Amino acid sequence: MFALRGIAVSLTFFVLVYCLLSAIVAIVWRSLRLLHASARSLAALLFALRVLPLAASVVVTFAFVVPSFQLLEPRSIDIDEGIGAMPLALGIGALLLIACGCFRVIAAQTKTSRVVARWLEGANPLHVDAGAQTEAQTVAFRSRRETPPLTLVGVRRPRVLVSESTVALLSHDELRIALKHELAHMQSRDNLKKLVFRFCPFPGMAKLESAWSQAAELAADDAAVSNVDDAVDLAAALVKLSRLVPVQAAPVCTVGFVTGSISARVARLLTWNEDEARKAQTMRIRPWYAIPPMVVTLLCVFATYGPALALTHEVTEWLVR
């Protein structure tokens, strides 16, 4: 009973923190648009914000709830405390939430694998030099099947699929720069990020995910382009491939080249200039900016860990009773 009660209380805390933070994130993420940051930084911030509820609820559960229950809950067999209606209901809710997340991830992976296997039938490696970023020839495939024009597929072994019509339609430079765009998605592990989104469902997050997707596209454009000619080639490829977009929707673990607002991306590429790109680089929010606040937070946690555990246990008691 002790263990069951512990699990129920931990799951209750998990679901409460997750739902509360998700609701806050669903409301406040729009304020990030006011931030003058590069597309790459914006995409990273939106991703961090999207997964924050899940990460924070896991940390709170394992760092506070489980230890407080283990250390402060009396284990005496004489005291037969029940699980309590609320922890039981919320615990079941948490299990359903986790099960739903797992199901969505497995379904997305299975569907993607099935579709990608079909697309890869009869595909040949494509030999295009997409620059020093990654060896494109090892990951790009020319597909004979009806595939999207240009798309990054898979999570564990990501590959870029290029349709026959894309190869025929684009010039060498356009194809090279379009591949660089997809390789930028590969380097930022965008397919894995999409899969993580599937694991943490919450109503009202679709717009945040769509904003992340748009920012990720712009970030990949920025990563691919290094001069005005590249920008024009990428814009030309985008316009040409927009005419080839298939009617059927692509599976989750894929990132298509023709995604987001095409006119906005083309307009942005046609006004590309080196100074602006350099300025955007300086406006990047680096990951190590998060180190000082994290260190301060950790110090605060260490300093107040005992009282925090006691407080958590008090809340646990209130929940159970």
Next chain:
Amino acid sequence: MTKAFSIFGSGSKPQLGPFEQQLLQELWSHGSATVRELLADGRIHQAYTTVMTTVDRLYKKGLLDRIAEGRAFRYTPRHTPEELQRVTALESIRQLLGSGEASSLPLSYLVEALSTHDAQLLDELQLLVERKRRELQSRETKGRESKTRERR
């Protein structure tokens, strides 16, 4: 928002008179305003009572909110231009889908219209790309010519 549906006719534009549209535009640019503030700009050449009646009509159509301010009202648009456009488009699509005997027919017209629109947009974007390319090529040619001249 649902009350705003009533002002939309079968067309794609809301059934608003030209003066109503002008007042709505003015209110969007102001954010919120009283009748006196609207007239103070000098862009509206109508009598105070005419403006007051028209603004009141927009309020009754559900397009404006108002709060009492002294003896007058301060009016605020209830929707942004984008929201109003979205509702107009949605209502038009809804009416279109509900108009035919076979429900699939209007949808196919819509897909056709959207495809035409997309194709037009892509044509325009293609032109922009080609123009930029020509611009870059001419700049390159000029650069090369000036270098040759300097060498001479």
